Amino acid sequence: MVMKGQMIVVVGIGADGMAGLSPASKAELARATVIYGSQRQLDLLDGTVTPVRRAWPSPMLPALRTLLDGADGDVHVVASGDPLLHGVGSSLIRLYGPDRVAVLPHVSSVTLACSRVGWAVQDTEVISLVWRDLPTAVRRGGQAVVMSRDAGTPAALAKLLTDTGRGDSEITVLEQLGGPAERRRSATAREWATRPPGDVDDLNVIAVRYLPDERQFGVLPDDAYANDGQITKQPMRALTLAALAPRPGQLLWDVGAGSGSIAIEWCRSGPGCRAIAFERDDKRRARIAANAAAFGVQVDVQFDAPESFDFAPPPDVIFIGGGVTQPGLIEACFERLPSGGRLVANAVTVESESLIAQWYTAYGGELRRFAHYRGEALGQFTGWRPVMPVTQWITTK
Structure with missing residues (x-):
């Protein structure tokens, strides 16, 4: 049972250990009765900190949920750097609320990394690979500080950047930031992937300037995606x-995903x-995964719909871009759409157009038809060539 008035106090600590702590942080640790943290963080405390030290078990989340159970007074936690930057402080606030958790941050590894490479923090993206998949750190330009999972992360990221056409990216691996063993090494992603050092410390972050810079906000051109022609064209x-x-x-559930562009x-x-792409063709599924990795986005690629619907988390929005006329597909999508969820279906054939018109009649929403023309050479002149029209049904359940 949690006693009224109990608090969780989270103290950020850097690689410099006790020497880098503020007086307020030292005072909190001095009055603690029990201190939780990873073994590495607990080992940074010196002999002046006498409370019981308890290393996090694995997995850690169940321990967080019971942190105050049976505790006599406040509970203290030590965490790396700024505990609110992809750290345990944020997790504890989600579990217990801001009134029960006090955080005393240290200088974050992101700020330290930016200070070492001369970047403005507000112009730098922060990406954590501690719990997320490696492709989520791929960008097509800009700069980021990537928080590593372990010593192998820099080499793995360098290889992925090289494989996705970003081998010229400039990477700086910063180890043990702020501590006596701090080290900094720079190379291009291609160079690092070719000759990865074997002595990278587990405590590292990676400053990445992504090159070439091909950032584009808004809808991308068709040739940005590997595709076999099965792609929703840019205007549509x-x-x-x-x-x-x-x-x-x-x-989003993207049903009949083709190249995965939507x-x-x-x-x-x-x-x-986030998105789940449902596609029956195995080559297209592989292509969707490659396209997603190239843009650093989180797309889960699944087998054919609706057979695999039962194995997917419920959607907020569903898009049907292919397979509209497949028997039972619209019914299965509509059935799994939550109340208030949005469904959009595109149709290019007479048969699929007729079907979504029937659903529009039965369930309402909006029905739209789009047609546009492209200017193309006509002898020595320019003429208009029509693009196949698309009928679109939009509804909210």
């Missing part, structure tokens, strides 16, 4: 993204946007 992709109306943290644009559109 822009209209479809407007209809899907992504919001931060939402999950799923990838969805993920690029805002923070925390």
Whole structure:
């Protein structure tokens, strides 16, 4: 049982150990009765800190949930750098609320890294690979401080950047930042991937300037994606993204995903946007995964719909870009759409157009038809060539 008034006090500590702590942080540790943290962080405390020290078990989350159970008074936690930057401080606040958790931050590894390479912190993206997959650290320009999972992260990231056409990216690996064993090494991603050092410390971050800089905000051109022609073309992709109306943290089901362009644009559109791409063709599934990795977005590629729907987390929004006429597909999508969820379906054939018109009649929403023309050479002149029209149904359940 949690006693009224109990607090969790999280103290940030750097690689310089006790020497870098503020007087307030030292005072908190001095009055503690029990201190939790990783073994590495606990080992940074010296003999002046006498409370019981308890290393986090693995997995750590169950221990966080019971941190105050049976405790007599406040509980203290030591954490690396700024505990609110991809750290345990944020997790504890989510579990116990801001009124029960006090955080005394140290200088973050991100700020230290930026100070070493001369970057403004506000112009630098922060990417954590501690819990996220490696491809989420791929960018097509800009600069970022990447928080590593372990000693192998720099080499793995360098290889992935090289494999996705970003081998000229400039990487600086900074180890034991702020401590007596601090070390800094720089190379291009290609050079690091070719000859990765074997003595990288587990405590490292990577400052990356992504090259070439091919950043583009808004809907990308078709040739940005590897595809076999099965792709929602750029103008229609822009209209479809407007209809899907992504919001931060939402999950999209992209059904009949083709090259995955809609799923990838969805993920690029805002923070925390995730997508699951359903595609029956195995070559296209591999292509979707490669496209997602090249843009550093989180797209889970699944087998054919609707058979694999039961194994996927529930969506916020569903897009049907292919397979509209497959028997039972729209029914299965509509059934799994939560109340208030949005469904968008595009149709290019008479048969698929007829089907979504029937659903529009039965369930309402909006029905739109788009047709546009492209200027192309006509002898010595320019003429208009029509692009196949698309019918779109939009509904909210």
